[in-house]
Amino acid sequence: MCDSEELLFMRFCSRPSRLKLLRCVMRDAATMVGLDAETTDALVLAVNEACMNIIQHGYGMDPDGRIEIRVCHEPGALVVQLRDYAHSVDVHQVRSRDLDDVRPGGLGVHLIGSLMDECGFLEPPPGGGNLYQMKKYLTQ
Amino acid sequence: MCDSEELLFMRFCSRPSRLKLLRCVMRDAATMVGLDAETTDALVLAVNEACMNIIQHGYGMDPDGRIEIRVCHEPGALVVQLRDYAHSVDVHQVRSRDLDDVRPGGLGVHLIGSLMDECGFLEPPPGGGNLYQMKKYLTQ
Amino acid sequence: MSFPVEKRQGFLVVMLAGEVDLSRSPEARKVIMKALKKMHSVMVDMSRVEYIDSSGVASLVEGFQYARSNNLEFALAGVSEAAMNVLRLARLDQVFPIYASLEARLEAGA
């Protein structure tokens, strides 16, 4: 029943105050698969940004949205899936501002793309909402 | 949909190597509700012992059992529920050795009882397995 | 828990610290904007920032822009490695004036 590749599954509410816990959990999951400090920081930052986007854009700062994170240790990669129950995302809207056009905001998607090896929305899951997946390759 | 009292829900496999992550998560949940260092240590140790019991006795060290933890912040208490899918526990068997009869093992249930304000099995949940609940009162 | 502000020569120095994430960046933004709205130049001491996310960075960008349109100085000082990594990824290390330390800027004078 328990997928041996699943490192952890966690559910939490769409509150900024929960991000600290999320980062702690991600940091530990990274340590468990032997990521170095730099890669761990990258992973933690990317997952934090993806969750922020769900809190801010998916749930529009409503603190009672549900977010689920699944971290799997696949051969060669750490896979992080974030699932929300917000309205379906228009994936064409999901991009950061031009970095040269300096203004507050519009950096999260760029950071995720720079920090992770793969990222993007998967097929909308049954039951609605969105499923966002990120991968970090594990170099031996 | 998201119970505002639920601090977190986590699912993980019945492996000793997962306990570190569990302790980290519990430590953070404790910090979030403002527990002091001593109470946090007590909570972390108690939850660790309860999970060890599931791993060792519930699943007999089978690494593929599923364990779910739910931490809720109720008025006046932090409530931790552990759910497993192992055979139903005979609650009369669940007690530690006599502390004066020194031998290896037989301390976990005693530790939990000393460290938590309430503990015990709840009604077996639908779908089988066991539901164990611990409470730590929050003094203002 | 707000972030402390100190007057140092012609500057108001905002001391960010710890984890400047979505739960703390509104506070960072408030402190920075309040200092600037007194028509004061601002230095942000970032030596004790352990973590900053894009919302924390946005607070800095907002301060930077407000300062520029009001002819005030806005600079970062002693940026921690953790924060510098994020600024670099956002290519803002080329945008903000960044000093090795508060002293490095203060010694340079007006």
Added chain:
Amino acid sequence: MSFPVEKRQGFLVVMLAGEVDLSRSPEARKVIMKALKKMHSVMVDMSRVEYIDSSGVASLVEGFQYARSNNLEFALAGVSEAAMNVLRLARLDQVFPIYASLEARLEAGA
């Protein structure tokens, strides 16, 4: 990652460290029992133990019992606050010989 063992005068000193939980206590048990089975007295340096659970404590009890039935000395030294709390709860602080430090026992001689 095993736990290091050092020869100090008539003792084999087992240096536990970090988190001695269900994933590491089999290792602790192995190191302790191996030292005792050489018919050596054993001291467990616990100054760097950050966390110990009941399985770690069980390794100590097993060593203690084996030593007693084989007329060997088995003692704990420099027990960290975190570990001492657990020993107290298990009322084992009254059972194990516990020294403030390795030196405290070594200076006492044979």
